[in-house]
Amino acid sequence: MLNAAPISLVATYAYVNPVVAVLLGWLILAEPITPAILIGGAVVVAGVALVVSAERRGSPLPPQERAAA
Secondary structure, three states, X not given: OOOOOOHHHHHHHXXXXXXXXXXXXXXXXXXXXXXXXXXXXXXHHHHHHHHHHHHHHOOOOOHXXXXXX
């Protein structure tokens, strides 16, 4: 599946992983979550949402045809 996904969409996983790690640290290890952490996480999630929505609104062509165009 990753070979058919746009690189910008695949790269969003690198941004989401730290947010998940912070949430797991809070859930499992009772690490504190400060307002700054919440704001930073919200910015990351909003950025990823923008990238994903832009990819969905992008070219209707399959990846193979987009590469040829």
